[in-house]
Amino acid sequence: MSKSEPTTTVTVTVNGEEYVKETEDRKLLVHFLREDLGLTGTHQGCVVGKCGACTVLHDGTPKKSCMLYAAQIDGDEITTVEGLADIAEAEGNEMETRDGATLHPLQMGFKRNHGLQCGFCTPGFLMTSYALLQENEDPDDDEIRSALSGNICRCTGYNSIVESVEWAAAELAGADDGAGGSDGNEDGAVSTDGGFSTDGAAGGCPCRRDYPTGGDGE
Amino acid sequence: MYPSQFEHVPVDSVDDAVAALQEYEDAELLAGGQSLVPLQKTRFASPDYLVDITGIEELQYVDDAGDAVEVGALASHTQIQRAQPVKDHVYLFSECIGQIADWPVRNQGTFGGTVAEADPSGDYLPVLQILDPEITLVGPDGERTVPFEEFYLGMFTVDMEEGELITRARLPKLTPSSDAAGIGSTYKKHAERSGDYALASVAAIVEVDDAGDVTDARLSVGGVGPLTRPEEAESLVEGTDLDDDVLAEAAAAVREAVLPDEEGPEGDYKEAMAGEFTERALETAYERATESI
Ligand SMILES: Cc1cc2nc3c(=O)[nH]c(=O)nc-3n(C[C@H](O)[C@H](O)[C@H](O)COP(=O)(O)OP(=O)(O)OC[C@H]3O[C@@H](n4cnc5c(N)ncnc54)[C@H](O)[C@@H]3O)c2cc1C
Ligand code: FES
Ligand code: FES
Numbered sequence: 437m438s439k440s441e442p443t444t445t446v447t448v449t450v451n452g453e454e455y456v457k458e459t460e461d462r463k464l465l466v467h468f469l470r471e472d473l474g475l476t477g478t479h480q481g482c483v484v485g486k487c488g489a490c491t492v493l494h495d496g497t498p499k500k501s502c503m504l505y506a507a508q509i510d511g512d513e514i515t516t517v518e519g520l521a522d523i524a525e526a527e528g529n530e531m532e533t534r535d536g537a538t539l540h541p542l543q544m545g546f547k548r549n550h551g552l553q554c555g556f557c558t559p560g561f562l563m564t565s566y567a568l569l570q571e572n573e574d575p576d577d578d579e580i581r582s583a584l585s586g587n588i589c590r591c592t593g594y595n596s597i598v599e600s601v602e603w604a605a606a607e608l609a610g611a612d613d614g615a616g617g618s619d620g621n622e623d624g625a626v627s628t629d630g631g632f633s634t635d636g637a638a639g640g641c642p643c644r645r646d647y648p649t650g651g652d653g654e
Numbered sequence: 655m656y657p658s659q660f661e662h663v664p665v666d667s668v669d670d671a672v673a674a675l676q677e678y679e680d681a682e683l684l685a686g687g688q689s690l691v692p693l694q695k696t697r698f699a700s701p702d703y704l705v706d707i708t709g710i711e712e713l714q715y716v717d718d719a720g721d722a723v724e725v726g727a728l729a730s731h732t733q734i735q736r737a738q739p740v741k742d743h744v745y746l747f748s749e750c751i752g753q754i755a756d757w758p759v760r761n762q763g764t765f766g767g768t769v770a771e772a773d774p775s776g777d778y779l780p781v782l783q784i785l786d787p788e789i790t791l792v793g794p795d796g797e798r799t800v801p802f803e804e805f806y807l808g809m810f811t812v813d814m815e816e817g818e819l820i821t822r823a824r825l826p827k828l829t830p831s832s833d834a835a836g837i838g839s840t841y842k843k844h845a846e847r848s849g850d851y852a853l854a855s856v857a858a859i860v861e862v863d864d865a866g867d868v869t870d871a872r873l874s875v876g877g878v879g880p881l882t883r884p885e886e887a888e889s890l891v892e893g894t895d896l897d898d899d900v901l902a903e904a905a906a907a908v909r910e911a912v913l914p915d916e917e918g919p920e921g922d923y924k925e926a927m928a929g930e931f932t933e934r935a936l937e938t939a940y941e942r943a944t945e946s947i
Pocket of ligand 2 (some may be wrong): 479480481482483484485486487488490491496500501502503
């Protein structure tokens with residue numbers, strides 16, 4: 437190649453952190469995130485806009501990062517799956533796993549409700565679901581399926597994904613109620629890992645859904 | 655996998671876009687990129703320059719303009735679908751957009767890019783054919799406005815000169831004409847999977863009088879060969895109250911009118927679906943038209 441590769445200096449805020457990077461004009465956002473910023477949570481599946489594995493939020497709106505050039509997002513804000521836990525912490529609805537990892541309720545929902553198997557598609561599902569819940573706190577089954585119709589999963593059969601999103605919506609609604617109390621932050625932070633509560637400070641045993649203590653018609 | 659090299663030229667006004675198209679040879683406009691990026695990746699398109707118009711804010715709007723709804727070329731599909739004037743007065747278009755691709759693609763794809771692309775399986779075409787909006791373009795010689803009927807020349811071909819860009823469209827509001835008591839419309843799409851391009855699609859607008867008889871019917875069939883305005887079917891339903899026999903006749907007329915690209919069973923199937931979806935579209939549009947009388 438005789439011609440030198442055209443480049444652009446991109447200033448972008450990803451998950452709250454500002455990056456200034458020179459990038460090839462033809463570099464797609466998905467490659468920019470993975471290769472230039474080392475944020476490999478965003479996955480590349482089909483690269484033709486059909487599978488949704490690469491979905492990120494662009495100024496809060498879900499978009500497919502394999503269908504955008506990095507040079508196009510100069511000055512903008514991107515949120516990737518790596519940012520979800522921080523968002524949860526900032527919003528006071530973070531959850532902790534048994535081994536102390538912080539998760540967003542959506543991530544916990546996918547974990548608890550078998551919303552993933554191999555996990556390849558999961559970052560994309562999480563980002564689209566997050567944007568959906570931002571717009572609609574209590575989506576019904578059809579609304580969830582319609583919002584997620586651009587995300588393909590080869591493993592789960594989708595029902596468990598829909599249930600995961602419903603679980604997270606219910607959890608977030610509960611966290612909102614709790615926030616009215618003395619220490620909403622703590623109340624919202626349920627500690628759970630597949631049904632075991634190990635953190636004494638947690639606001640309630642997650643098993644409550646599975647083992648009703650009577651009086652609710654089961 | 656990677657597109658071939660190009661230089662990214664961001665612009666933020668219509669004037670700058672027109673100037674850039676004159677300055678750079680072998681330049682292509684980049685709007686949503688939802689058609690262009692895949693074309694570049696597969697090397698069906700390899701422009702040396704991409705004039706990136708995504709930042710032109712003056713073209714990102716949907717406005718109520720009296721008897722029409724004005725749509726800026728850089729309004730995203732989602733923005734148009736959710737705009738109140740579109741929902742209130744051209745619901746047909748909102749209904750059509752809801753069936754394009756999926757949410758993330760609709761958030762990035764734009765009106766202007768879709769119209770410029772004129773993909774024969776695209777969902778806009780049948781709707782625009784029966785709405786016949788005015789399309790406005792700007793080029794080195796200034797602005798011009800053409801009705802969609804003249805603007806759309808055929809598959810992937812529109813009346814757009816080198817160096818021009820589409821700036822806006824005026825979608826006429828769907829209100830009953832003087833001899834009609836009600837108006838209804840719909841867009842029905844048949845695709846293999848949610849988010850896929852149409853195998854067959856039908857846009858319909860039906861007007862009725864006080865007695866529930868059809869005074870005017872507009873139909874357009876997409877995805878089955880060239881975009882088709884089945885005029886025979888339109889006149890068949892006019893003056894009737896759209897009973898099952900009339901619906902069947904209209905469907906037969908549509909099957910006659912379409913020219914699928916495919917031969918054999920695939921073509922037969924598309925013809926059949928064009929007929930079937932015409933019946934469904936007419937029924938829904940008629941129901942909606944008679945609701946208010
Ligand atoms: C996975 C996927 C599924 C899809 N499914 C559907 C579907 O079911 N139905 C459907 O209808 N569409 C579908 N699309 C296409 C989608 O609607 C695109 O948004 C659209 O075709 C292109 O619009 P764009 O703004 O992205 O244009 P771009 O890709 O940016 O541009 C397309 C072409 O138009 C030119 N152009 C752009 N803007 C202008 C302008 N203002 N004036 C003049 N020329 C301009 C460009 O130079 C380019 O040649 C799908 C796309 C994807 C990726
Ligand atoms: S990798 Fe982007 S949609 Fe499949
Ligand atoms: S979990 Fe494997 S692709 Fe979805």
